[in-house]
Amino acid sequence: MKKLTFTLALLACSALQTQAQNTFEGQFTRPLGEVLDEIATRFNVRLKYDIDTTGLKLPYADSRIRPYSVEESLTNVLSPFDYKFVKQGNALYKLKKYEYPRRTDADGRKLIDYLLTQYNDQVSFEKRRVLLKKEVRERLQIDKYLSLRTGSAPILSKIRKYDGYTVQNFALETLPGLYVCGSIYTPKSKGKHALIICPNGHFGNGRYREDQQQRMATLARMGAICVDYDLFGWGESVYQVSSAGHQTSVAHIVQAMNGISILDYMMTRKDVDTTRVGVNGGSGGGSQTVLLSVLDDRYTASCPVVSLASHFDGGCPCESGMPIMLAGGGTCNAELGALFAPKPMCVVSDGKDWTASTPTLEYPYLQKVYGFYGAADKVTNVHLPKEGHDFGPNKRNAVYDFFAGVFNLDKSKLDESKVTIEPFENLYSFGKKGEKMPENAIRSVNELGKYFGKDAVRAAAADESVLKKSQEIIAALNLTDEKVINLATTAVYNHRRAVRDWHNAHPYTIIPEVDKATGRKLSKVEREMMADKMIPESVHARLLKDLNRVLTPEQVEAVFDQYTVGKVAFTMKGYYAIVPDLTDEEAKVIEGHLKQAREEALECKSMKAISQVFEIYKTKCEQYLNSNGRDWKQLFRDYVNKRKAEKAAQKAKEAKK
Ligand code: ZN
Numbered sequence: 001m002k003k004l005t006f007t008l009a010l011l012a013c014s015a016l017q018t019q020a021q022n023t024f025e026g027q028f029t030r031p032l033g034e035v036l037d038e039i040a041t042r043f044n045v046r047l048k049y050d051i052d053t054t055g056l057k058l059p060y061a062d063s064r065i066r067p068y069s070v071e072e073s074l075t076n077v078l079s080p081f082d083y084k085f086v087k088q089g090n091a092l093y094k095l096k097k098y099e100y101p102r103r104t105d106a107d108g109r110k111l112i113d114y115l116l117t118q119y120n121d122q123v124s125f126e127k128r129r130v131l132l133k134k135e136v137r138e139r140l141q142i143d144k145y146l147s148l149r150t151g152s153a154p155i156l157s158k159i160r161k162y163d164g165y166t167v168q169n170f171a172l173e174t175l176p177g178l179y180v181c182g183s184i185y186t187p188k189s190k191g192k193h194a195l196i197i198c199p200n201g202h203f204g205n206g207r208y209r210e211d212q213q214q215r216m217a218t219l220a221r222m223g224a225i226c227v228d229y230d231l232f233g234w235g236e237s238v239y240q241v242s243s244a245g246h247q248t249s250v251a252h253i254v255q256a257m258n259g260i261s262i263l264d265y266m267m268t269r270k271d272v273d274t275t276r277v278g279v280n281g282g283s284g285g286g287s288q289t290v291l292l293s294v295l296d297d298r299y300t301a302s303c304p305v306v307s308l309a310s311h312f313d314g315g316c317p318c319e320s321g322m323p324i325m326l327a328g329g330g331t332c333n334a335e336l337g338a339l340f341a342p343k344p345m346c347v348v349s350d351g352k353d354w355t356a357s358t359p360t361l362e363y364p365y366l367q368k369v370y371g372f373y374g375a376a377d378k379v380t381n382v383h384l385p386k387e388g389h390d391f392g393p394n395k396r397n398a399v400y401d402f403f404a405g406v407f408n409l410d411k412s413k414l415d416e417s418k419v420t421i422e423p424f425e426n427l428y429s430f431g432k433k434g435e436k437m438p439e440n441a442i443r444s445v446n447e448l449g450k451y452f453g454k455d456a457v458r459a460a461a462a463d464e465s466v467l468k469k470s471q472e473i474i475a476a477l478n479l480t481d482e483k484v485i486n487l488a489t490t491a492v493y494n495h496r497r498a499v500r501d502w503h504n505a506h507p508y509t510i511i512p513e514v515d516k517a518t519g520r521k522l523s524k525v526e527r528e529m530m531a532d533k534m535i536p537e538s539v540h541a542r543l544l545k546d547l548n549r550v551l552t553p554e555q556v557e558a559v560f561d562q563y564t565v566g567k568v569a570f571t572m573k574g575y576y577a578i579v580p581d582l583t584d585e586e587a588k589v590i591e592g593h594l595k596q597a598r599e600e601a602l603e604c605k606s607m608k609a610i611s612q613v614f615e616i617y618k619t620k621c622e623q624y625l626n627s628n629g630r631d632w633k634q635l636f637r638d639y640v641n642k643r644k645a646e647k648a649a650q651k652a653k654e655a656k657k
Contacts (some may be wrong), residue, residue: 004389006122012452013595021057023063027059028038028059028060028062028063028304029057029058029059029060029061030057030058030059030061030062030538031053031057031058032053032056032057032058032077032081033053033054033056035058035061035062035064035065035077036053036077036095038065039065039070039073039074039077042065043070043073043089044091045070045092045093046089046091046092046093046157047085047092047093047095048092048093048094048095049094049095050094050095050096050097051081051083051095051097051377052502052505052536054506054534055506055510056081057204058077058080058081058442058625061077064069064076064077065582067076067386069457070086070093071085074093077210078095080270082097083095083096083097083098083379084096084097084098084099084135086292091372095178095491100320101312101313101314101315101319101325101628102162102311102312102313102315103311103312104311105311105357105361107311108309108310108311108312108332108334108357108361108362108446109310109361110169110252110310111310111332112310112334112361112362114223115331115335115365116365116368119369119372120372121372125338125341125369125372128328129339131327131328132294132327132328132331132335132336132339133294133339134329135327136291136294136295136324136327136336137295139322139323139324139326139327140252140253140256140291140295140322140324140620141253141322142253142256142257142260142295145175145253145257145451146255146257146260148175148176149174149181149257149261150173150174150175150176150452151330152173153422154171154172154173154265155170155171155172155429155438156168156169156170157169157170157429158610160422160426161539162217162419162420163216163221163305163418163419163420164187164220164221164413165185165186165187165220165221166185166186166188167183167184167185167186167217167218167305167426167427168183168184168186169181169182169183169184169427169428169429169466170182170183170184170265170429171429171430171438172258172261172262172265173438174254174258174261175254175257175448175451177385177440177441177442177447178240178241178254178442178448178451179236179237179240179429179437179438179441180205180229180230180232180237180254180258180261180455181229181230181236181237181428181429182228182229182230182262183207183216183227183228183229183427184225184226184227184260185216185219185220185226185227185228186216186225186271187220187221187222187223187224187225188219190221191271192224192270192271192272192273193223193224193271193272193273194223194224194225194273194276194277194278194403194407194408194409195224195225195226195227195263195266195267195272195273195274195276195277195278196219196224196225196226196227196277196278196279196280196403196484196508197227197259197262197263197266197277197278197279197292197339198212198215198216198226198227198228198229198233198279198280198281198285198301199228199229199255199259199279199281199285199288199289200212200228200230200234200281200284200285201281201282201283201285201286201290201391202231202283202284202316203282203283203309203390203391205424206230206234206235207228207230207235207427208235208424208427209425210421211390211391211392211396212228212391213419213421213422213633214396214416214419215399216228217419217420218396218400218413218414218415218416218419219400219403219409219413221397221413221419222400222403222404222409222410222411222413223407223409223410223413223416224276224278224403224409225266225269225271225272226408227262227266227301229258229259229262231246231251231255231284231318232245232246232250232251232254232255232258232318233245233246233247233445234246234597235356236428236429236430236434239430239434239441239443239573240435240437240441240442240443240445241442241444241448241460241464242443242444242445242460242463242464242467242468244445244459244460244464244467245445245448245457245460245462245464246316246317246318246343246447246461247459247460247463248317248321248456248457248459248460249317249321249322249452249456249605250321250448250452250456250457250460251316251317251318251321252317252318252319252320252322252324253452255288255318256288256291256292256295257294259279259288259291259295259296260292260295260296263277263292265296265300265494271297272285274298275300275408276300276301276406277298277299277300277301278299278300278301278302278303278403278406279292279293279299279301279302279303279306280302280303280304280399280403281304281305281307282305282306282307282348282390282395283305283306283307283391284307284314284316284319285305285307286304286305286306286307286498287307287313287314287318287319287333288303288318288332289302289303289304289307290302290307290308290336290337291324291336293336293337293339293340294336294339294340299340299343300344300406300408301342301343301344301345301397301402301403301407302337302340302343302344302345302346302499303345303346303347303398303402303403304333304337304345304346304347304348304349304356304400305391305395305399306348306349306350306353306389306390306391306395307333307355307394308333308334308337308347308349308355308362309332309333309334309353309354309355309357309358309362310332310333310334310335310357310362310365311332311357312333312354313325313332313333314333324336324363326556332364334362334365335362337362338365338366338370339457340374341366341369341370341372341373341375341379342374342375342378342404343378343381344378344379344402345366345378345379345407346363346379346380346381346382346398346399346402347360347363347366347379347380347381347382348381348382348383348384348395348398348399349363349381349382349384350384350385350387350388350389350395351381351385351386351387351388351389352387352389353363353388356506357385358381358383358408359381359383359484363379363381363383366379366381367379369653370609380402382394382395382398382401382402384398385587393416396416397643400414415478418585425469443463444464444629445457445461445464446461446610447486449461453473462500463497465552466493466496466497466500467489470489470490470492470493470496470563471489473489473492473559473562473563474488474489474492474559476558476562477551477555477558477559479555484550487549487550488546488547488551489560490546490552490557491543491544491546491547491550492547492559494543494546495539495542495543495546498539498542499535499539499602499603499605500538500605502535502536502603502640503531503532503535503605506534506535507525508524508528508530509527510531511527511530511531511644513527514593514648519529522533525606525608525609525612526612528604528605528608528609529604529609529612529613531603531605532603532605532609539603540599540602540603543602546555547559557595560598560599560602561598563598563601563602564597564598564601564602564610564614565607565610567594567597567598567601567610567611567614567633568594568595568597568598569592571585571594571614571618572590572594575587575590575621577637577639578636578639579625579630579635585627586624586628589621590621590624590625593617593620593624594614594617594618594621595616596617597613597614597616597617597618597640600613600617601613601614
């Protein structure tokens with residue numbers, strides 16, 4: 001009976017979802033999903049969804065469709081929800097959320113054209129420079145946080161010696177208890193050396209990856225001290241703020257602060273030539289290269305790689321978490337880069353990412369601004385039209401060439417084969433598992449609330465607790481391969497976050513209190529279960545795909561058991577107790593049902609809802625036993641009586657003692 005009501009209620013609920021109010025009185029409203037399906041059919045195009053249309057309704061739906069244009073129709077239908085489309089093929093459109101840091105190339109052109117109406121010589125550009133430099137600092141709130149720095153000396157590791165260079169790790173305390181870890185690559189030769197600060201991007205394995213070590217060490221061999229450091233919430237920073245910390249506006253501030261603080265420390269070293277100071281990074285590291293060059297006048301040469309554009313600010317919170325691009329009424333990385341004029345700058349771009357526009361758009365603009373200073377030749381562009389978004393050999397060669405030229409480095413030492421690629425742990429300051437972290441080190445992103453405000457870290461703290469739970473779930477499997485552990489943890493983390501976010505956006509209240517079909521009032525748990533069921537199947541499918549890629553079927557089951565607190569085994573034990581002569585065949589059927597319950601419960605919001613799913617399948621198990629010639633009610637009564645008798649006997653025994 002329970003199951004029947006449930007199914008009916010579900011039907012009523014799905015009817016509610018698609019019910020049209022396609023009348024004048026109902027503002028000709030239709031569900032958005034239905035309208036998009038119709039557009040796909042009508043114009044014979046495929047739509048890829050990176051958006052959630054569940055429950056969304058579009059007033060005046062049909063009037064927004066233009067029979068002569070799929071793109072105008074999509075724009076009209078999507079824009080009320082702040083969604084957009086990106087054409088991905090001849091008849092393929094990807095539907096996405098509005099992305100504030102990303103615009104089209106054409107928008108970039110319009111902005112550049114507009115900016116060039118604002119200044120046309122050195123004097124007018126200087127005015128703009130002063131304004132932008134001031135406003136970027138203000139919008140980043142950097143000075144407020146720089147004033148909180150401890151100024152404590154860095155923790156330095158032993159020096160490792162290699163062919164023509166040495167490497168030393170450091171941990172520098174920026175805010176009290178918050179550290180940035182990195183490595184200093186120093187030429188072996190005596191005397192003062194040029195310095196290059198190298199903020200990192202989001203390439204896999206962070207600053208530990210091979211191409212990064214090659215670049216640092218090669219430049220050191222050529223005569224420049226190079227310093228790289230972890231992104232906030234990457235590398236050793238995960239012990240402090242977890243990877244969730246990176247997804248905050250705080251990342252934008254802290255990373256800038258790290259760059260400034262590391263430069264402050266390096267400038268005190270006797271082996272640094274303070275007149276030759278460079279900054280260089282790729283992708284997100286390129287965004288930071290530009291930002292650091294705006295915040296810090298000590299730089300004398302800058303080289304942003306595969307990043308600088310007029311139409312993309314960098315999509316990560318560490319690049320666009322703080323509204324710096326609103327400075328001066330609206331700016332972009334190309335203009336912030338131009339503030340470096342007339343000091344030498346090399347922009348490295350490629351043909352397969354957003355920097356494809358550099359040779360025709362951003363570079364001519366930079367030349368124009370540098371031209372105000374009679375220094376058009378001081379800005380160069382190495383464009384690699386056949387290459388993509390990476391820090392490959394040709395990009396590194398562009399970097400070597402540029403710094404060799406501006407800092408007079410020894411190009412005869414340019415030989416990447418002489419570089420020793422170190423294992424990751426060599427580059428750690430805090431030991432393999434962070435065990436050497438200083439006592440005062442913060443160990444949760446939540447602790448940053450005291451500096452940046454609770455709101456700034458609330459979402460990250462919630463993610464951090466999901467991450468910790470995910471780590472616990474995978475730890476219970478006793479795996480040994482670090483890579484497998486990481487991938488499995490990420491799979492669970494992504495799933496649990498997707499489930500949480502979906503439920504937060506679709507609480508049980510989206511299900512009507514009264515089941516329309518039966519008139520019965522639904523309980524909160526029933527409504528929650530219905531809301532649970534509406535989660536897109538892709539969430540479940542992705543978990544299975546990600547786990548099956550790295551775990552055995554038994555291990556995947558063990559993960560599911562962790563999600564459902566061992567309910568399958570526990571309930572099986574109950575059946576064996578209640579039905580002492582349970583046959584293997586019966587056990588198999590029952591276990592099958594319970595495993596189905598377990599799988600269905602993976603996307604449940606609460607423990608109560610998980611239990612409820614198991615209840616439905618337990619009813620199925622009991623119906624099965626009855627159909628197999630058993631009398632479940634009687635078996636259960638017998639079991640309860642037996643337990644009572646056992647308890648009484650136990651009590652009597654204890655009383656005798
Ligand atoms: Zn980032």
